[in-house]
Amino acid sequence: MSVPGPDLIYGVAGLGMFGLGLHHAMTAAAPLRRVLALKICAIGASFLLIVAAWRVAPGAIDAVPHALVITGIVVMVSAMAVALALIRRIRALQDGEDTQPGHTQAGDTQPGHTRNREGRQ
Amino acid sequence: MSAIPIPASEAAGLALMALGAVFFVAGTVGMLRFPCAVSRLHALTKADTMGLGLVVLGAAVMAGTGGAALRLALIWICVALAGALGAQLIAAFVRRHGGQWPETEASATEMPDTGTPEVGQ
Amino acid sequence: MTEVVLLPVFILMTSLGVAPLIFALPERAAGWRTALNLGAAAAKVALVGWLSWKVARGVIYEVRFTVLPGLEFKLQADPLAVLFIALSAVLWLITTVYAVGYLEKGPHRSRFFGFFSLCVAATTGVALAGNLFTFLIFYELLTLATYPLVVHRGTAAALRAGRIYLIYTLCGGLVLLFGTLWLWVLAGTTDFVPRGVLADVVADAPVQARVLFFVLIAGLGVKAALFPLHAWLPIAMVAPAPVSALLHAVAVVKAGAFGIMRVVYEVFGIDTAQALGVTAPLVAVAAVTILYGSVRAMMEDDLKRRLAFSTVSQVSYITLGVALASPIAAIGALAHLIHQGLMKITMFLAAGNLAEGLGVKSVSQMNGVGRKMPGTMVAFTLALLAMIGLPPLAGFVSKWYLASGGLAADQGWVIALLAGSSLLNALYFLPIVHRAWFGVESDAPARVPGRPRIGWMMTAPPVATATLVLVAGIFANAPFSPLEWTRFIVALEYLEPQP
Amino acid sequence: MTPAVMDGLMPHLIDWEVVAIMAPLLGALAGLVMPRAAAGIGIAAVGLTTLAVAALSWAVTTQGARMMALGGWGAPLGIDLRADGLAVMMLAMTAGVGLCISLSALAGQRARPAAGRPGVFWPLWLLLLAGLNGAYLSTDLFNLYVMLEVISLAAVGLTVMGGGAAALRAGFEYLMASMLGALLFLLAVGFVYLRFGRLDLMGLADLVTPGDPAMAGVLALMLVGLALKTALFPLHWWLPAAHASATAPASALLSALVVKVSLYIVLRVGQYLVPPTEGLVLLVGLAGGAAMIWGGIQALRAERLKLLVAWSTVAQIGLIFVAFARSGAAGTAESWKAAALLMLAHAVAKAAMFLAAGRIKDEVGHDEIARLDRSPVRPTLAQFTFALAAISLIGLPPSIGFAGKWLLMEGALAAGYWHWVALTFVGTLLSVAVFSRVMVPFLRFDRQRGPVGEHQGWALADAPPLVLALASFGLGLGAAQILTMLEVGEPFARATGAVLGGAP
Amino acid sequence: MSGIDPMLPFDVALALALVALSWAVLAAADRFAMVVLFIVLGLMVALAWVRLGAPDVALAEAAIGAGVTGALLLATLRHLRGPEAAPAPGPVRWSVAALVAGVTVALGAVVVAVATAPRPEGLAGPVRDNLPAxxxxxxxxxxxxxxxxxxxxxxxxxxxxxxxxxxxxxxxxxxxxxxxxxxxxxxxxxxxxxxxxxxxxxxxxxxxxxxxxxxxxxxxxxxxxxxxxxxxxxxxxxxxxxxxxxxxxxxxxxxxxxxxxxxxxxxxxxxxxxxxxxxxxxxxxxxxxxxxxxxxxxxxxxxxxxxxxxxxxxxxxxxxxxx
Known part of the structure; x- marks a missing residue:
C-alpha cells in the first residue's frame, strides 16, 4: 500500500463521518441531535465529491464537484432551517405555551390577529 | 529537511509566524488553566489577537505585495473587533449569572431572575 | 359469417347505461325510476328477440378491442349466449315489475334499482363474453353488483351474510383469475371456440391441463353452488325477495353453470375433456350435490332456505348434463338451464308474496294459505309440480332428456339418480302443496292487519312465470321453444346429425 | 413565452420540457407575492402545465423520444432533459392527477378557507409540481438529487400545513427520513463521480461494466436511499403518520404523486446505471412482499380511515416492487412495464381514495371507521368514489389495477416464479379484507342517530375524485395503448440481455 | 515513493480531528456544547476544503455551513429547555440503522478499491475548454x-x-x-x-x-x-x-x-x-x-x-x- 495520499485519508474520514452521522440520525432520541447528524452525513458525502475533484490532477482541480457541494450546502441549510422550525413548533406545542395551534390566520388574506400573549420580557 | 536556500523574506515571515504561534499556545494554556470565566476571557481575546497580528504580519511579509498586506490587515481588524464584541457579551452574560459560568445546561439557557433577556452568542 | 354490428353492445348498454341514470335519480322520483326501469327491460327483451331471430339465421355478432397486448375484450353473440340472454332478459322484466311492487315505500330504492340493473348488465356480459378474459371481467362485476343488493336491508344480520357471500364469491373469482391467467400462459389464447382450444396443450402437458380444469371448475363452482362451495347460497337468502328471486335462482347461480358449460364445451372441448378423464369426477361431484341439496332441503323448515337448497341440487342437474358428454344429455342440461330458471323464480316470487302478505316465512305456518292467496299459490303449486317432474310440465322435459342422455352415454345409474332425486323433490315439495290447500286452517285472519295488500304487481309476475313453465313444457317442440333452441346449440357443439 | 398560443401548431418547436418545469415555478412565485390570488394563479398554472405536458406527450408519441441539452452544453458538462415513453407517462399521470387534486382543493378551500390555508398550499403545491416534472425529465444524477430535495421539502411543507401537533411530528419524522434517503443517494452520486468522473445517466450507461463490484455497492446504497424515500417495507415507519395527518388534498398529493418519484428513479437507475443482480432483485421482491403483508395487517388494525388508506399505500408500494422483481434479474427488461402500469394505477386510485376520504371526513365530521355508520349524514357520492377506487386498488377487472396485476402475474408465471403469484394473491385477499372493512359501515343503516337524509353530502368537491375513480376504469380498458406509449424510446432495451417474458 | 508528502501529518491530524469532532458532537450530553462543537466542526471542515483545493466551497461552508447554521441552532436552543421529551426509537430502528450503517462501512472497501483504480479525467477538460464561452x-x-x-x-x-x-x-x-x-x-x-x-x-x-x-x-x-x-x-x-x-x-x-x-x-x-x-x-x-x-x-x-x-x-x- 503506497503512502496514502490526501484523497484516501479524507475519503475514509468522510465515509467515517457519514457512517457516524447515519447511525445517530436513525437512532438518536433528541430531534436536535438527529438534525446535526444529518448535516454530518452531508459533510461526509461532500468529502467524496471534493476528493474526486482533487484526484483528477493535482494541478488542474475539477470545478464541477465544487459547484455540486456548494449546492449541497445551501440545500442542507434550508432543510435544517425547516427541521429546526419544526422542532421549535413541536416544543412550543408540547409546553402548551403557544396559544393557537397554528392556523389562526386564514392563509394570508386578512391581517394577522395572533392573540399570542405579550412578550414576557 | 534538505537545506534548500530560503529567501530572506520567507525566513522572516516564518519567524514572525512562529512567534505568533507561541502567543496562540499561551492563550490556549491560559484558557485551560485560569480559574474563573472572566480571566479566561482575557487570555483568549488578548493573546489570540496578538498572535493573529503576528501571523498576519508574517504572511504579509511573505506575500510581499501591498494589496495582499492590506487585505490581511483587514482580516486582522475584523477578528479583533469581533473578539472584543464577543468578549463584552460573554462577560455581561457571566456577570448576570453571578460571576460563574452556569454549570447545568438548563440554567444556562433559561431566563435568569433579573428578567434580562440573554442573547446566546 | 361474423357481422361486426354493435347489437350486443346495445343489449349490454340497455342495462349498463341505465344504471348511472337510476343512481342519480333522487329517492322521491318513483315514477321516473319505474318508467326508466321498465323501459330498459322492455327494450332489452325486444333487442334480444331481434338478436335471436338473426342468430337463428346463422349470423354471429362480434365486437372486440385489445385491452392488453395479446388480450382482447370480446363480445360474441353465439347461440349459447342467446339462450342465456333470453332467459335473463325476460325474467328481468318480470322481476322488475315485482320489485317495484315489493319495495313500495322502502328506503334507498334508487340505489337498489341501480345495482339491480348493473347486476343484469353483468349477467348479460357473462353470456356475451367471447373469451374467458371478458367472462372474468363480468364475473367479478356480478359479484360486486350483487353484494349491495344482498346487504340492501342494512341490518347487522344482512351485513354478516353479505360478508360470507363476498368471501365465497370473491375467492371464487380470484381462483378463476388464476385459472384464466394459467390458461393464457399455457395456450396463448382464452377465446371460446366451439371445439375447444386446448387440444395441443393437453397432448404435451396432460397433468397441467387436468389441474387447470379443476382450478377453473372450482372458480366457477362457487357460483354454480357445487357441493363443497355452496354454503353461501342459503345464507344469502336474507336478501329481499326480488333479489333472491332474480339473483340466486337465475343470474348468479346460472352464471356459474353457464361458465362451466363454456369451459367444458368451448375451452377444453367435450371430447378433449373426456379423453383427459376429467368429466368423471365432475359427474360425481354433480351427483353428490344433487342428493345433498335435496336431503338438506327436506330438513329445512324456513321456506326460502328450503328453496335455496333445492336450487343447489337443481343447478347440479345442469353440471351433470354437461359432464355426461353425450349430445342428448347436453340438450337436457341446456333445457334445464331455462326451465329451472322459470320454475325457481316462480317459487321465490311466491315465497316473497307469502312473506310480505301473510308474514308466512316457514313451511309449518303455511296451513291453508292457498285460500288466502289463491293466485300466488296456484302458480307456486304449478312450479312445485313442474320441479318434481310431472310429465306435461317443463321439469319433466329436461329430466327426460337428461335420463336418456345418461342412457346414451351408457351411464345407467344416472336414471336411478334422477328418479331418486325426483322422489326427494316430491318429499320436500308435496308437504308444502298439501299444507297450502288441504292444511287445517288455523284461526289466522284472512289478511293480517298492517301488512300491505298484495297488489297486482306482486301477484302477476309469479302467475306469468308459471304460465311460461306450462308453455315451455307443453309446446316443447315449437320452433322458438327453449328445447328447440338447445337442439340448435348442441348441433353446433357436436356437429352430428340430430338424434 | 406564449406556449398556449402555439399549442397545437408546432409542438416540436417549443421546448415543452422547459415549459412543464417553469410554468408551475412562475405560478408559485406569483402566488407567493399575491397570496390573496394564490388559488386563481394556482389553478391557471396547473392548467398551463397540463397543456404543456399534453403537447409534449403528443410530440413524443408521434415523433419518438426527445432530448434537449439545457444551455446548449451537451451531456457530460451540462444537464440534458430527455422525454421518453416512461417519462411522458409519469408526467401525464402527475399533470392529470394533479389537476383533479387542485380542483378538489379549490372546492374544499372555498368551503373552509381557514383549514385549507390557500396562501401556503398553492405555492408549495406548484413548487412540488415543478420538482416532479423536473425529476421525470432529468437525466443527470446530481440534478435528480436536487429535484428530490425540492420535492421532499415541499412535501414536508404540505404535510405540516395542517398545523396540528400530530401533523408537525409526522412532518418532522418525514423530513428526517427523506433527508437521510437523499443523503444516501448523494453518497452514491459521489461514488459514481469518484469512479467515472461524469454524472449523466446516458453516458454512464456505456461506461458501466455489469460485473463491477463497486457499482453493485453503489446500486445497493442508492436502493437503500430510494427505498427510504418511497417507504419500502423495513424503512416505511414515517409514511402512515405523515399521509394520515395531512389535509385531504395534501395527503392525496403525497400518497399519489410524491412517493412515485423514488420508484421512477429506481427504474431509471436499474435501466441506465447498472442492471440489478439476481440477489438484489430477489431481496427487493421479498421486501415488497413483506410490505404487502405488513401493510395489509396494519391497515386492518387502523382505526381511522385516512390511516387505513395510508397503510394501504405502504402495501401498494410493496406490490410495485414485487412487480419489478417478478421475473428475476434477467426479466427486468419486461417487468418494469408492469411496475410502471401499477404506479399509474396506484396514483389515480389512491388520489381518488384520499380525496373521497377527505370528503367523507368533511361531511361526517370524523373519520373513525367504527363510528362511520352512526352519523345520519351519508356522503353517498364520496362513498361510491371510495368503493370504485378500492376496486382498482384491489385489482378487480376491468380497472387498471387489474391490468397491472395481470401483467405482473403473467410475467411471473411465464418465468416460472410461482411464489410471486402466490404473494400477489395473498396481497389481493388482504386488500379485499381491508377495504370491505370500510364498506360495511357505508352500507349499515340500523345504528345511525336519526333518519338518513335524501342524497345528503353531495357537493362540487365530489366531482374530481369521481372523475379520477372512473379514469382508473377507463385507463384499465386502454392499458394496451399505455403500454405502447411506454415503449417509445425503448428505455429498457439496452440494459439487460435476454428479454424474458411469455407475452406472445 | 518520492519521499513523505510534507502535508501528510497535517492531513492525518485534520482527518482525525474531523472524525473526533463529529463523534464529540453526536455524543455530547449538553445541547449547548453540542451546538458549539458543531460550529467548530463546520470551521474545521472549511479548513479541509481549503486543503483539498476548493476555496469557494470553504467560503460557503464557513459562511453558511458554520455561520448561518450555527446562528440558526443557537436561536433554536432558546426553545429547547428542560429534558428531552421525545421517546427513543424502538429496537427495529436500531437494527435497521445497523444494517444501513453496515452498507456504508461495506462501501469503505469500495473506496479503497476505487482509490486504487485509474483516475477518471473528470470534467476538468470540458470545463476548461468551454470556460471562455x-x-x-x-x-x-x-x-x-x-x-x-x-x-x-x-x-x-x-x-x-x-x-x-x-x-x-x-x-x-x-x-x-x-x-x-x-x-x-x-x-x-x-x-x-x-x-x-x-x-x-x-x-x-x-x-x-x-x-x-x-x-x-x-x-x-x-x-x-x-x-x-x-x-x-x-x-x-x-x-x-x-x-x-x-x-x-x-x-x-x-x-x-x-x-x-x-x-x-x-x-x-x-x-x-x-x-x-x-x-x-x-x-x-x-x-x-x-x-x-x-x-x-x-x-x-x-x-x-x-x-x-x-x-x-x-x-x-x-x-x-x-x-
Missing part, C-alpha cells in the same frame, strides 16, 4: 451559473420552499421566544450599537465585493448572500432596524426575486435561437451578474428570515428580518 473566468461560477444553471435555479427554489414552510410553521409561535428581543435591556446597547456602526457597512462592502469577485476568483452569489444575511441579522439584533407587518409583502417579493430573475432570463434566452439557459456569448457576463445579484439579495433575505423564523406579526412589538 461561459462569460466568466472563474470555473466554479461558470459551472454554477452557466453549465449547470438548472441545478442552481432549483437550489434557490429549495431555499424559497424552506422560507415558505418556516413562515407557515412558525405562524403560531408566541412572540415571547423571539430571539431578536433587542439588547437594550442588558445595558449593552452602546457596545452593540458601536460595533454595528463600524462593522456592518464594512460587511456590506465585503458582501458586494464577494459577489463581484465571483466572476474571476473564489466568491459568488451564495457566499455574498450569506455575508449579507449576517449583516441583516446583526442589524436587527443590535436594534438598528425593526421590520414591521407592512414589510411582509416586500419580504415575499424579495424571497421570490432571485428565482424569478433566473427563470425569466433562462426562458428569455430560450425564446431566441438558442435553447433555454443558453446565454448569447456577448450578453453572458451581464446576464450572469444580473442573476447573481438577484440571487444574492434573495439568499440574504431568506437566510435572515429563516433565522428569525416568524413572519413580522402586525400587532405586538415583535421582530422580523430584512437587511
Amino acid at each position: 461561459s462569460g466568466v473566468e472563474h470555473a466554479v461560477t461558470a459551472v454554477l451559473l452557466n453549465f449547470r444553471a438548472h441545478d442552481t435555479l432549483m437550489e434557490v427554489v429549495v431555499l424559497l420552499i424552506a422560507v415558505i414552510v418556516v413562515w407557515a410553521v412558525d405562524r403560531g409561535l408566541a412572540a415571547a421566544h423571539d430571539p431578536a428581543a433587542g439588547p437594550e435591556a442588558d445595558g449593552l446597547g452602546p457596545v452593540q450599537a458601536g460595533y454595528a456602526r463600524l462593522a456592518l457597512p464594512a460587511a456590506v462592502v465585503l458582501g458586494i465585493y464577494l459577489l463581484w469577485a465571483g466572476a474571476h476568483a473564489p466568491g459568488g452569489a451564495f457566499q455574498a448572500g450569506a455575508v449579507l444575511s449576517a449583516v441583516g441579522i446583526m442589524a436587527v439584533l443590535a436594534g438598528r432596524w425593526r421590520p414591521e407587518a407592512h414589510h411582509r409583502a416586500w419580504a415575499r417579493a424579495v424571497f421570490g426575486l432571485g428565482a424569478a430573475v433566473f427563470v425569466l432570463v433562462a426562458l428569455g434566452v430560450g425564446l431566441g435561437p438558442g435553447v433555454a439557459y443558453e446565454y448569447p456569448p456577448h450578453l453572458a457576463k451581464p446576464l450572469i451578474l444580473a442573476i447573481e445579484a438577484a440571487v444574492t439579495l434573495s439568499i440574504a433575505a431568506t437566510l435572515a428570515a429563516l433565522f428569525f423564523g416568524r413572519e413580522p406579526a402586525p400587532v405586538s412589538r415583535s421582530r422580523g428580518r430584512r437587511p
Whole structure:
C-alpha cells in the first residue's frame, strides 16, 4: 500500500463521518441531535465529491464537484432551517405555551390577529 | 529537511509566524488553566489577537505585495473587533449569572431572575 | 359469417347505461325510476328477440378491442349466449315489475334499482363474453353488483351474510383469475371456440391441463353452488325477495353453470375433456350435490332456505348434463338451464308474496294459505309440480332428456339418480302443496292487519312465470321453444346429425 | 413565452420540457407575492402545465423520444432533459392527477378557507409540481438529487400545513427520513463521480461494466436511499403518520404523486446505471412482499380511515416492487412495464381514495371507521368514489389495477416464479379484507342517530375524485395503448440481455 | 515513493480531528456544547476544503455551513429547555440503522478499491475548454451559473420552499421566544450599537465585493448572500432596524426575486435561437451578474428570515428580518 495520499485519508474520514452521522440520525432520541447528524452525513458525502475533484490532477482541480457541494450546502441549510422550525413548533406545542395551534390566520388574506400573549420580557 | 536556500523574506515571515504561534499556545494554556470565566476571557481575546497580528504580519511579509498586506490587515481588524464584541457579551452574560459560568445546561439557557433577556452568542 | 354490428353492445348498454341514470335519480322520483326501469327491460327483451331471430339465421355478432397486448375484450353473440340472454332478459322484466311492487315505500330504492340493473348488465356480459378474459371481467362485476343488493336491508344480520357471500364469491373469482391467467400462459389464447382450444396443450402437458380444469371448475363452482362451495347460497337468502328471486335462482347461480358449460364445451372441448378423464369426477361431484341439496332441503323448515337448497341440487342437474358428454344429455342440461330458471323464480316470487302478505316465512305456518292467496299459490303449486317432474310440465322435459342422455352415454345409474332425486323433490315439495290447500286452517285472519295488500304487481309476475313453465313444457317442440333452441346449440357443439 | 398560443401548431418547436418545469415555478412565485390570488394563479398554472405536458406527450408519441441539452452544453458538462415513453407517462399521470387534486382543493378551500390555508398550499403545491416534472425529465444524477430535495421539502411543507401537533411530528419524522434517503443517494452520486468522473445517466450507461463490484455497492446504497424515500417495507415507519395527518388534498398529493418519484428513479437507475443482480432483485421482491403483508395487517388494525388508506399505500408500494422483481434479474427488461402500469394505477386510485376520504371526513365530521355508520349524514357520492377506487386498488377487472396485476402475474408465471403469484394473491385477499372493512359501515343503516337524509353530502368537491375513480376504469380498458406509449424510446432495451417474458 | 508528502501529518491530524469532532458532537450530553462543537466542526471542515483545493466551497461552508447554521441552532436552543421529551426509537430502528450503517462501512472497501483504480479525467477538460464561452473566468461560477444553471435555479427554489414552510410553521409561535428581543435591556446597547456602526457597512462592502469577485476568483452569489444575511441579522439584533407587518409583502417579493430573475432570463434566452439557459456569448457576463445579484439579495433575505423564523406579526412589538 503506497503512502496514502490526501484523497484516501479524507475519503475514509468522510465515509467515517457519514457512517457516524447515519447511525445517530436513525437512532438518536433528541430531534436536535438527529438534525446535526444529518448535516454530518452531508459533510461526509461532500468529502467524496471534493476528493474526486482533487484526484483528477493535482494541478488542474475539477470545478464541477465544487459547484455540486456548494449546492449541497445551501440545500442542507434550508432543510435544517425547516427541521429546526419544526422542532421549535413541536416544543412550543408540547409546553402548551403557544396559544393557537397554528392556523389562526386564514392563509394570508386578512391581517394577522395572533392573540399570542405579550412578550414576557 | 534538505537545506534548500530560503529567501530572506520567507525566513522572516516564518519567524514572525512562529512567534505568533507561541502567543496562540499561551492563550490556549491560559484558557485551560485560569480559574474563573472572566480571566479566561482575557487570555483568549488578548493573546489570540496578538498572535493573529503576528501571523498576519508574517504572511504579509511573505506575500510581499501591498494589496495582499492590506487585505490581511483587514482580516486582522475584523477578528479583533469581533473578539472584543464577543468578549463584552460573554462577560455581561457571566456577570448576570453571578460571576460563574452556569454549570447545568438548563440554567444556562433559561431566563435568569433579573428578567434580562440573554442573547446566546 | 361474423357481422361486426354493435347489437350486443346495445343489449349490454340497455342495462349498463341505465344504471348511472337510476343512481342519480333522487329517492322521491318513483315514477321516473319505474318508467326508466321498465323501459330498459322492455327494450332489452325486444333487442334480444331481434338478436335471436338473426342468430337463428346463422349470423354471429362480434365486437372486440385489445385491452392488453395479446388480450382482447370480446363480445360474441353465439347461440349459447342467446339462450342465456333470453332467459335473463325476460325474467328481468318480470322481476322488475315485482320489485317495484315489493319495495313500495322502502328506503334507498334508487340505489337498489341501480345495482339491480348493473347486476343484469353483468349477467348479460357473462353470456356475451367471447373469451374467458371478458367472462372474468363480468364475473367479478356480478359479484360486486350483487353484494349491495344482498346487504340492501342494512341490518347487522344482512351485513354478516353479505360478508360470507363476498368471501365465497370473491375467492371464487380470484381462483378463476388464476385459472384464466394459467390458461393464457399455457395456450396463448382464452377465446371460446366451439371445439375447444386446448387440444395441443393437453397432448404435451396432460397433468397441467387436468389441474387447470379443476382450478377453473372450482372458480366457477362457487357460483354454480357445487357441493363443497355452496354454503353461501342459503345464507344469502336474507336478501329481499326480488333479489333472491332474480339473483340466486337465475343470474348468479346460472352464471356459474353457464361458465362451466363454456369451459367444458368451448375451452377444453367435450371430447378433449373426456379423453383427459376429467368429466368423471365432475359427474360425481354433480351427483353428490344433487342428493345433498335435496336431503338438506327436506330438513329445512324456513321456506326460502328450503328453496335455496333445492336450487343447489337443481343447478347440479345442469353440471351433470354437461359432464355426461353425450349430445342428448347436453340438450337436457341446456333445457334445464331455462326451465329451472322459470320454475325457481316462480317459487321465490311466491315465497316473497307469502312473506310480505301473510308474514308466512316457514313451511309449518303455511296451513291453508292457498285460500288466502289463491293466485300466488296456484302458480307456486304449478312450479312445485313442474320441479318434481310431472310429465306435461317443463321439469319433466329436461329430466327426460337428461335420463336418456345418461342412457346414451351408457351411464345407467344416472336414471336411478334422477328418479331418486325426483322422489326427494316430491318429499320436500308435496308437504308444502298439501299444507297450502288441504292444511287445517288455523284461526289466522284472512289478511293480517298492517301488512300491505298484495297488489297486482306482486301477484302477476309469479302467475306469468308459471304460465311460461306450462308453455315451455307443453309446446316443447315449437320452433322458438327453449328445447328447440338447445337442439340448435348442441348441433353446433357436436356437429352430428340430430338424434 | 406564449406556449398556449402555439399549442397545437408546432409542438416540436417549443421546448415543452422547459415549459412543464417553469410554468408551475412562475405560478408559485406569483402566488407567493399575491397570496390573496394564490388559488386563481394556482389553478391557471396547473392548467398551463397540463397543456404543456399534453403537447409534449403528443410530440413524443408521434415523433419518438426527445432530448434537449439545457444551455446548449451537451451531456457530460451540462444537464440534458430527455422525454421518453416512461417519462411522458409519469408526467401525464402527475399533470392529470394533479389537476383533479387542485380542483378538489379549490372546492374544499372555498368551503373552509381557514383549514385549507390557500396562501401556503398553492405555492408549495406548484413548487412540488415543478420538482416532479423536473425529476421525470432529468437525466443527470446530481440534478435528480436536487429535484428530490425540492420535492421532499415541499412535501414536508404540505404535510405540516395542517398545523396540528400530530401533523408537525409526522412532518418532522418525514423530513428526517427523506433527508437521510437523499443523503444516501448523494453518497452514491459521489461514488459514481469518484469512479467515472461524469454524472449523466446516458453516458454512464456505456461506461458501466455489469460485473463491477463497486457499482453493485453503489446500486445497493442508492436502493437503500430510494427505498427510504418511497417507504419500502423495513424503512416505511414515517409514511402512515405523515399521509394520515395531512389535509385531504395534501395527503392525496403525497400518497399519489410524491412517493412515485423514488420508484421512477429506481427504474431509471436499474435501466441506465447498472442492471440489478439476481440477489438484489430477489431481496427487493421479498421486501415488497413483506410490505404487502405488513401493510395489509396494519391497515386492518387502523382505526381511522385516512390511516387505513395510508397503510394501504405502504402495501401498494410493496406490490410495485414485487412487480419489478417478478421475473428475476434477467426479466427486468419486461417487468418494469408492469411496475410502471401499477404506479399509474396506484396514483389515480389512491388520489381518488384520499380525496373521497377527505370528503367523507368533511361531511361526517370524523373519520373513525367504527363510528362511520352512526352519523345520519351519508356522503353517498364520496362513498361510491371510495368503493370504485378500492376496486382498482384491489385489482378487480376491468380497472387498471387489474391490468397491472395481470401483467405482473403473467410475467411471473411465464418465468416460472410461482411464489410471486402466490404473494400477489395473498396481497389481493388482504386488500379485499381491508377495504370491505370500510364498506360495511357505508352500507349499515340500523345504528345511525336519526333518519338518513335524501342524497345528503353531495357537493362540487365530489366531482374530481369521481372523475379520477372512473379514469382508473377507463385507463384499465386502454392499458394496451399505455403500454405502447411506454415503449417509445425503448428505455429498457439496452440494459439487460435476454428479454424474458411469455407475452406472445 | 518520492519521499513523505510534507502535508501528510497535517492531513492525518485534520482527518482525525474531523472524525473526533463529529463523534464529540453526536455524543455530547449538553445541547449547548453540542451546538458549539458543531460550529467548530463546520470551521474545521472549511479548513479541509481549503486543503483539498476548493476555496469557494470553504467560503460557503464557513459562511453558511458554520455561520448561518450555527446562528440558526443557537436561536433554536432558546426553545429547547428542560429534558428531552421525545421517546427513543424502538429496537427495529436500531437494527435497521445497523444494517444501513453496515452498507456504508461495506462501501469503505469500495473506496479503497476505487482509490486504487485509474483516475477518471473528470470534467476538468470540458470545463476548461468551454470556460471562455461561459462569460466568466472563474470555473466554479461558470459551472454554477452557466453549465449547470438548472441545478442552481432549483437550489434557490429549495431555499424559497424552506422560507415558505418556516413562515407557515412558525405562524403560531408566541412572540415571547423571539430571539431578536433587542439588547437594550442588558445595558449593552452602546457596545452593540458601536460595533454595528463600524462593522456592518464594512460587511456590506465585503458582501458586494464577494459577489463581484465571483466572476474571476473564489466568491459568488451564495457566499455574498450569506455575508449579507449576517449583516441583516446583526442589524436587527443590535436594534438598528425593526421590520414591521407592512414589510411582509416586500419580504415575499424579495424571497421570490432571485428565482424569478433566473427563470425569466433562462426562458428569455430560450425564446431566441438558442435553447433555454443558453446565454448569447456577448450578453453572458451581464446576464450572469444580473442573476447573481438577484440571487444574492434573495439568499440574504431568506437566510435572515429563516433565522428569525416568524413572519413580522402586525400587532405586538415583535421582530422580523430584512437587511
